[in-house]
Amino acid sequence: MIRVLIADDHPIVRSGLRAVLRGEPDLTIAAEAATAQDAIAKAGLADVVLMDLRFGDGPSGAQATAAITALPDPPHVLVLTTYDTDADILAAIEAGATGYLLKDAEPEDLVAAIRAAAVGRSALAPGVAARLVDRTRNPVGALSARETEVLGLVADGLSNLSISRRLHLSQATVKSHLVRVYAKLGVDSRTAAVAAATARGLIRPHR
Amino acid sequence: MIRVLIADDHPIVRSGLRAVLRGEPDLTIAAEAATAQDAIAKAGLADVVLMDLRFGDGPSGAQATAAITALPDPPHVLVLTTYDTDADILAAIEAGATGYLLKDAEPEDLVAAIRAAAVGRSALAPGVAARLVDRTRNPVGALSARETEVLGLVADGLSNLSISRRLHLSQATVKSHLVRVYAKLGVDSRTAAVAAATARGLIRPHR
DNA sequence: GGTCGCATCAATCGAAAGGTTGAGCTCTCG
DNA sequence: CGAGAGCTCAACCTTTCGATTGATGCGACC
Numbered sequence A, B: 001m002i003r004v005l006i007a008d009d010h011p012i013v014r015s016g017l018r019a020v021l022r023g024e025p026d027l028t029i030a031a032e033a034a035t036a037q038d039a040i041a042k043a044g045l046a047d048v049v050l051m052d053l054r055f056g057d058g059p060s061g062a063q064a065t066a067a068i069t070a071l072p073d074p075p076h077v078l079v080l081t082t083y084d085t086d087a088d089i090l091a092a093i094e095a096g097a098t099g100y101l102l103k104d105a106e107p108e109d110l111v112a113a114i115r116a117a118a119v120g121r122s123a124l125a126p127g128v129a130a131r132l133v134d135r136t137r138n139p140v141g142a143l144s145a146r147e148t149e150v151l152g153l154v155a156d157g158l159s160n161l162s163i164s165r166r167l168h169l170s171q172a173t174v175k176s177h178l179v180r181v182y183a184k185l186g187v188d189s190r191t192a193a194v195a196a197a198t199a200r201g202l203i204r205p206h207r
Numbered sequence C: 001g002g003t004c005g006c007a008t009c010a011a012t013c014g015a016a017a018g019g020t021t022g023a024g025c026t027c028t029c030g
Numbered sequence D: 001c002g003a004g005a006g007c008t009c010a011a012c013c014t015t016t017c018g019a020t021t022g023a024t025g026c027g028a029c030c
Helices: A011-022 A036-045 A061-069 A086-094 A107-118 A126-137 A145-155 A160-166 A171-185 A190-199 B011-022 B036-045 B061-069 B086-094 B107-118 B126-137 B145-155 B160-166 B171-185 B190-199
Strands: A002-007 A027-033 A048-051 A076-081 A099-102 B002-007 B027-033 B048-051 B076-081 B099-102
Touching (some): A002 A107, A011 A027, A011 A107, A011 B011, A027 A107, A061 A086, A076 A107, A099 A107, A107 B011, A145 A190, A145 B190, B002 B036, B011 B107, B036 B061, B048 B061, B061 B076, B076 B086, B086 B145, B145 B160, B145 B171
Parallel strands (some): A002 A048, B002 B027, B048 B076
C-alpha cells in the first residue's frame, strides 16, 4: 500500500486528487496539507508526496521539497504543478524531486507516476523531459551568470547606466553583455529579451 | 435544478469540481469541456458555466466568455481560475463574466457562487472584489484598456513601430499611450513600466 | 451644452539604446 | 603552455525611444 500525502493549497484540486486516488486500491491518502510548512510536518506519514510548487503564501513547494528530501528516510516527492518554466523545473529537480508532472496530466498518468515515484523511479511529463535533455545536452541559449545578472536588472526596469553603476561596470560592458544576450535569445531589444527570457523561464518576474 | 458546465483543461480539476458538485442536490453537471471551443459549443446545455481562463492552447477563457455571453439566452459565466491580476480580472468582467472566483476558494463558497450566478447575481472572490472597488473608486494609477493593451505588447518585446502596426495606429499614438502609462506608473522607460505593471498585477508575463 | 477623459495623430529634439569593431585580462582545461 | 570562454572596456555610428507641444473627434456626465 502506497501512502500518499497531498500538498496543494487549492481545495478543489485536493478534492480532485482524492477522487482520482480513491479508485486505486494500492494507493491511500495518508494526509493532506494546504501549506508548504504543513507538508513538511506531515511528510513522515507518506511514501510519496504530491507537491504543488506554488502556495498562496509562505515557502514555495521547491523549498518544501528540499526540506523533505533532507529528512532522514524521506518520502519521494512528485511535483504536480501547472508551471513548466525552466526555472521551476530546475529548482524542483535540484531540490530533490523524484518526478515532475503537470496538472493537465491524465489521471492514469498520474497514478502511474505515483507508483513509479514510490519505488524511486522518476516520472516526468513529456514536455518537461524534453526540456531537460535539451538543456543538459545542448546548453546553447544558456546565459552566463553575469549575463543573467545583467538581464535580471534590465527586467527590473533599470537603464544601462544604472546597471553599470549597480554592478560597478562601464556602460560599454553592460552593452557587451546585452549584445550577447540578444544574440543568444534571438532578439534585438531589451524588452524582447526580457519577454523571451521570461517565457523560457531563464528569469522570473518577482512580484 | 441548476445545470452546470465545467470548462477546464485539467482533468484533476474537473474531477475535483465533480466531487464538489455531487454533494449538492440542486446542482447537476450538464457537460464538461476541456477546451474553450468545446465550452462555447456546449454552453447551451447549461445555466451556469464554470470557466477557467487559461487553456493549454486555442482561445482563452475570456474569449470563450465573450462568445458565450453573445449567444441568445446565454448562461451565466462564473470564472474560476488561479490568476488574480488586474488584466485577467478586467478582461473577464468586460467579456461578460457574472462572477470571478479563485481556485483556492472553499467548496462552500464555490457552490454559493454558482447559485448566485444562476440567478444573475455576481459573486467575486474577496481579493477580486477589493481590487475592483479599489479601481473604480480610486482610478489613480489605473490604466485605461487601450493603455493596458499597448503596455502588454511592450511587455511582449515589441517596438513602438510593431505595436502601431499590430493595433493599426500611428507610432505617435503608441507613444502618447506610453507617455501616459509612464506618468501613471511613475517610471520613465518601457522596461521599467513593464516591471512596475507586472509587480502591481496590471499585466502578466504570458507564456 | 459645456467639460472631461479617452483615443487618435503630427512634428520636433535630445537622450538612450543597439550594432560594430577591436582589444586586454583572467581562468580553466587538456 | 596554448586555446577558449567569460568578463572587461573604448570609440563610433545608426536607430529607437522619450519628452514636449499642440491638435482633433468622440462619448459620458452633470
